[in-house]
Amino acid sequence: MRQALIAAGIAAVVSLVVWQVFDRSTPAEGATGPRAFRVTDELIEDGWVDGSRTAGADHKPLEHSASSICFLTKIEIKGVQGPEDANSCTIGIDEFTGYWQVTATVAEGGRSEVRCNARCLVWE
Amino acid sequence: MQALVSPRVRFLVTAVLGALAFAQPGYTHHNSQAEFGPFASPTIYVEGRIIDIHWGNPHISIDVEITGGALPAGEKWRLVSHPIRIMEEYGFQPTDFAVGDSLKLYTWTHVRKQPLMWPRAIQVNDGPMRSNLRFTDMIDIANGTFESLKIEAPLNLNGSPPQRAGPDTVAKLKEMGLIDANGLMIWPPPAQD
Numbered sequence: 001m002r003q004a005l006i007a008a009g010i011a012a013v014v015s016l017v018v019w020q021v022f023d024r025s026t027p028a029e030g031a032t033g034p035r036a037f038r039v040t041d042e043l044i045e046d047g048w049v050d051g052s053r054t055a056g057a058d059h060k061p062l063e064h065s066a067s068s069i070c071f072l073t074k075i076e077i078k079g080v081q082g083p084e085d086a087n088s089c090t091i092g093i094d095e096f097t098g099y100w101q102v103t104a105t106v107a108e109g110g111r112s113e114v115r116c117n118a119r120c121l122v123w124e
Numbered sequence: 125m126q127a128l129v130s131p132r133v134r135f136l137v138t139a140v141l142g143a144l145a146f147a148q149p150g151y152t153h154h155n156s157q158a159e160f161g162p163f164a165s166p167t168i169y170v171e172g173r174i175i176d177i178h179w180g181n182p183h184i185s186i187d188v189e190i191t192g193g194a195l196p197a198g199e200k201w202r203l204v205s206h207p208i209r210i211m212e213e214y215g216f217q218p219t220d221f222a223v224g225d226s227l228k229l230y231t232w233t234h235v236r237k238q239p240l241m242w243p244r245a246i247q248v249n250d251g252p253m254r255s256n257l258r259f260t261d262m263i264d265i266a267n268g269t270f271e272s273l274k275i276e277a278p279l280n281l282n283g284s285p286p287q288r289a290g291p292d293t294v295a296k297l298k299e300m301g302l303i304d305a306n307g308l309m310i311w312p313p314p315a316q317d
Binding site: 043044045048049050053054055056057058059061062096097098099 | 155158159175176180181182183185187200201202207208235236238239240
């Protein structure tokens with residue numbers, strides 16, 4: 001149920017952004033707007049942390065945030081044994097590179113495994 | 125249940141499971157070749173300045189502002205490398221790096237053009253150019269090009285299993301007398317009489 005709600009929320013946000021972008025793609029005469037859209041493939045390698053080896057956070061850059069928006073496409077968690085297994089998949093902007101990044105995290109003390117991946121809508 | 129399984133079978137199952145548990149060839153995290161190309165693929169030379177250091181697992185990373193070499197000066201790239209334990213096995217320590225230090229790198233860049241570098245070798249300030257990928261060292265040693273690169277071999281090259289460098293490289297290293305009876309890399313080369 002929770003996953004369905006999260007998926008519905010993501011779909012709503014992406015739809016809103018797409019609608020906003022397309023709405024701006026019919027600009028007034030002389031104005032410029034995005035000319036092409038594409039959706040990227042998933043990353044070659046998942047963001048991945050195996051807590052049975054070591055906990056931590058794995059950050060994977062996606063696309064430059066100036067011309068894209070990204071969304072999670074994969075959340076896979078294995079081996080949860082207790083409340084210490086606090087795993088997450090998040091998307092945020094890396095302030096250093098300016099890129100969206102997907103982050104897989106296994107909190108300190110966790111022994112489970114998390115895999116995350118994402119795709120992006122890019123306008124050019 | 126115990127009556128159905130003989131002690132001998134239980135022992136064998138335990139032994140096999142135990143062997144599997146300890147049979148990992150080493151810490152393998154991400155497949156760097158999928159993201160940065162094969163170990164033998166060409167590198168670029170880049171100079172930069174350290175902006176930030178993340179000495180953590182599952183792998184360390186260093187934020188670098190480019191100052192010269194094959195990438196445009198001023199660009200911001202992230203150097204990614206091994207987990208902490210593997211970095212230490214290579215001979216790197218967190219104290220080797222500090223914000224503001226200059227870096228010289230022979231590096232691969234991400235195949236999908238994301239601003240990520242995986243260094244083949246790292247030089248901090250005026251220190252030595254140190255290897256960060258022993259399997260590429262093995263390939264270069266087998267090809268006879270390693271010494272000309274002036275790259276310092278890592279601490280874990282000697283005694284390392286060479287299989288990930290590829291069968292052709294392993295065969296050449298054997299011919300060169302650089303593989304011991306256990307199939308492990310010998311480095312530096314044995315003294316010639």
